[in-house]
Amino acid sequence: MTDTSVTDTSVTDTRVTDPRPDTGTLTGLLRPHAGSFTALLTLQVIGAVAGLAPLLAVAEVGRTLLAPGPPDHAHAWTAVLAGVTGLLIRLLFTTASSGIGHLLDGQVQLAFRRRLAAHLGRVPIGWLSQRRTGELAKVVGEDVSAVHPFIAHTPGELVSAFVVPLASLIYLFTIDWRLTLITLIPVLLAIALVPLMMTPARQREQRDFDTAMGRIADSAVEFVQGIAVVKAFGGADRTHRTFLTATDTFADTFLRWARGLAPIAAAMQTALAPPFVLLAVLTGGTLLIADGGLPPADLLPFLLLGLGLTAPVAALGHGFDDLQTAWRATGRIRDVLAVDPLPEPARPATAQGHRLHLRNVHFGYDTGRTVLRGIDLTLEPGTTTAIVGPSGSGKSTLVQLLPRFFDPTHGSITLGGTDLRDLGSNQLYRTISFVFQDIRLLRASVTDNIALALPHADHHQVTTAARLANIHDRILRLPRGYDTILDEETGLSRGETQRIAIARALLADTPVLVLDEATAFADPHTEHAVRHALTTSRGDRTIVVIAHRLETITDADTVVLLENGTITEHGTPAELLNQNGRFAAFWRTHRGDDPR
Numbered sequence: 001m002t003d004t005s006v007t008d009t010s011v012t013d014t015r016v017t018d019p020r021p022d023t024g025t026l027t028g029l030l031r032p033h034a035g036s037f038t039a040l041l042t043l044q045v046i047g048a049v050a051g052l053a054p055l056l057a058v059a060e061v062g063r064t065l066l067a068p069g070p071p072d073h074a075h076a077w078t079a080v081l082a083g084v085t086g087l088l089i090r091l092l093f094t095t096a097s098s099g100i101g102h103l104l105d106g107q108v109q110l111a112f113r114r115r116l117a118a119h120l121g122r123v124p125i126g127w128l129s130q131r132r133t134g135e136l137a138k139v140v141g142e143d144v145s146a147v148h149p150f151i152a153h154t155p156g157e158l159v160s161a162f163v164v165p166l167a168s169l170i171y172l173f174t175i176d177w178r179l180t181l182i183t184l185i186p187v188l189l190a191i192a193l194v195p196l197m198m199t200p201a202r203q204r205e206q207r208d209f210d211t212a213m214g215r216i217a218d219s220a221v222e223f224v225q226g227i228a229v230v231k232a233f234g235g236a237d238r239t240h241r242t243f244l245t246a247t248d249t250f251a252d253t254f255l256r257w258a259r260g261l262a263p264i265a266a267a268m269q270t271a272l273a274p275p276f277v278l279l280a281v282l283t284g285g286t287l288l289i290a291d292g293g294l295p296p297a298d299l300l301p302f303l304l305l306g307l308g309l310t311a312p313v314a315a316l317g318h319g320f321d322d323l324q325t326a327w328r329a330t331g332r333i334r335d336v337l338a339v340d341p342l343p344e345p346a347r348p349a350t351a352q353g354h355r356l357h358l359r360n361v362h363f364g365y366d367t368g369r370t371v372l373r374g375i376d377l378t379l380e381p382g383t384t385t386a387i388v389g390p391s392g393s394g395k396s397t398l399v400q401l402l403p404r405f406f407d408p409t410h411g412s413i414t415l416g417g418t419d420l421r422d423l424g425s426n427q428l429y430r431t432i433s434f435v436f437q438d439i440r441l442l443r444a445s446v447t448d449n450i451a452l453a454l455p456h457a458d459h460h461q462v463t464t465a466a467r468l469a470n471i472h473d474r475i476l477r478l479p480r481g482y483d484t485i486l487d488e489e490t491g492l493s494r495g496e497t498q499r500i501a502i503a504r505a506l507l508a509d510t511p512v513l514v515l516d517e518a519t520a521f522a523d524p525h526t527e528h529a530v531r532h533a534l535t536t537s538r539g540d541r542t543i544v545v546i547a548h549r550l551e552t553i554t555d556a557d558t559v560v561l562l563e564n565g566t567i568t569e570h571g572t573p574a575e576l577l578n579q580n581g582r583f584a585a586f587w588r589t590h591r592g593d594d595p596r
């Protein structure tokens with residue numbers, strides 16, 4: 001996981017760290033609803049047990065009427081009444097429990113989603129930008145929904161699966177303990193087979209099965225996602241072969257898996273099948289009746305309830321499947337909730353001006369691998385600083401620390417004399433805007449997208465920003481101009497998307513602007529327009545740009561050469577060229593590459 005811990009001892013203790021109550025687990029989230037959950041369970045169990053009453057009533061009526069001698073009408077009527085009452089209670093209680101269950105489910109899912117939303121609002125932007133949108137949408141959507149059966153159905157089903165047979169058994173024991181044990185034979189046989197399904201060999205086969213399934217999915221995805229590249233470079237045969245190999249392997253694995261499991265599963269199903277249960281009860285019953293130890297009428301309850309004893313074993317299988325799905329889903333939810341939030345100050349301080357000062361900044365995405373080492377840098381208001389350096393030297397990482405995508409692992413960054421960690425995020429984002437590689441537009445109108453930081457901006461301000469970013473004419477060609485809702489069907493190119501992001505940053509008009517030039521200057525026209533916009537607007541704006549073009553570098557007030565996470569040269573472009581050091585060499589290489 002990303003290491004965002006703050007080890008700088010100069011950090012004041014006014015920041016609020018996440019108290020992280022035990023709400024990351026299903027039980028933790030259920031705790032506030034313990035009352036409703038207990039009521040739900042109780043109602044489900046009472047409903048399930050009451051559901052036995054009609055069966056017991058039929059058995060009792062049968063035994064009474066079939067017993068030798070004059071029938072005991074009163075007992076028969078009592079049994080009928082008890083059966084009907086039981087039926088009504090079952091109806092009432094299961095309806096009530098289902099209602100409560102679904103209400104509770106709604107509340108718990110809402111609590112999960114609220115907690116996730118609140119937490120996602122506090123995790124480092126850098127962590128969010130590393131994730132695919134689909135991945136988080138799955139956690140907030142599908143995974144939260146996966147707890148539905150766990151809350152609304154499974155616990156009741158599982159408890160009933162134990163309580164109902166237990167109640168039946170107690171009743172059957174009061175009639176005849178010997179036949180009760182015989183009736184249990186099918187269930188005991190099925191239970192005895194369970195360990196055979198979990199031997200190391202079966203588990204290995206299950207793992208192989210899952211892996212082979214995964215390989216098929218991977219090769220299909222690889223084929224579909226890379227179809228354009230595969231076609232263009234003529235790799236269709238190879239990719240197709242990969243897919244065929246994956247399916248062949250799957251077929252072999254499946255056969256092994258089925259051969260191992262099929263006999264056990266078949267034996268289990270046979271043991272639990274009604275004909276086998278009836279066979280066991282009837283054989284045992286006939287022997288006992290023939291022996292004279294059991295009145296024939298007493299066979300009836302065993303025939304009726306014996307079949308019900310096996311049903312819960314099958315329900316257990318489904319219940320555990322649902323439980324496992326819910327468990328895996330909550331695991332993913334827990335992982336998101338476990339991401340360290342960026343500490344927010346309890347009493348945000350205010351920045352005096354907007355000079356940015358980096359002092360001995362160290363940073364690593366993973367513990368043990370430092371990407372930035374001991375960066376000391378001051379970014380004066382009204383200056384442009386160009387960050388240059390080889391690929392992988394840490395340029396993007398460095399500029400991402402300025403809008404607090406991550407906090408330094410050591411050292412500090414101050415804005416107007418105040419540590420970024422002591423500023424409220426509102427003030428931070430009113431001061432710093434950025435255009436990085438990962439541009440996200442909202443599914444909202446063009447106007448709303450541009451005016452994101454300034455929701456009350458008027459139409460004139462929005463169009464001015466769009467003109468400066470060289471995107472105004474393209475917006476006018478969209479079906480509804482500035483009111484067009486941006487989505488996949490709008491058909492904006494990557495460069496056009498970038499220009500909307502630039503318009504957004506220009507309209508925000510923050511005193512500090514951080515740009516990745518490769519992203520921001522999508523084409524020469526835009527480059528020219530944005531450069532012009534930046535130089536003509538606000539004189540004291542601090543600009544930090546990851547520079548790739550020589551023109552940007554020569555225009556900059558300061559150049560910072562970053563190599564392997566440290567600043568190796570720092571000065572005006574002229575000074576660095578005069579030094580004839582590494583920057584000068586870098587410059588000469590690029591001048592050779594530069595087409596202009």
Ligand SMILES: Nc1ncnc2c1ncn2[C@@H]1O[C@H](COP(=O)(O)OP(=O)(O)OP(=O)(O)O)[C@@H](O)[C@H]1O
Nearest residue numbers: 130365366371389390391392393394395396397398
């Ligand atoms: N999200 C991340 N998680 C882990 N490591 C990362 C992450 N982003 C970058 N790195 C690593 O940090 C180092 C610096 O990367 P960075 O993107 O800051 O370099 P850069 O100078 O901007 O490179 P480029 O010019 O190619 O964009 C690289 O070794 C990179 O592999």
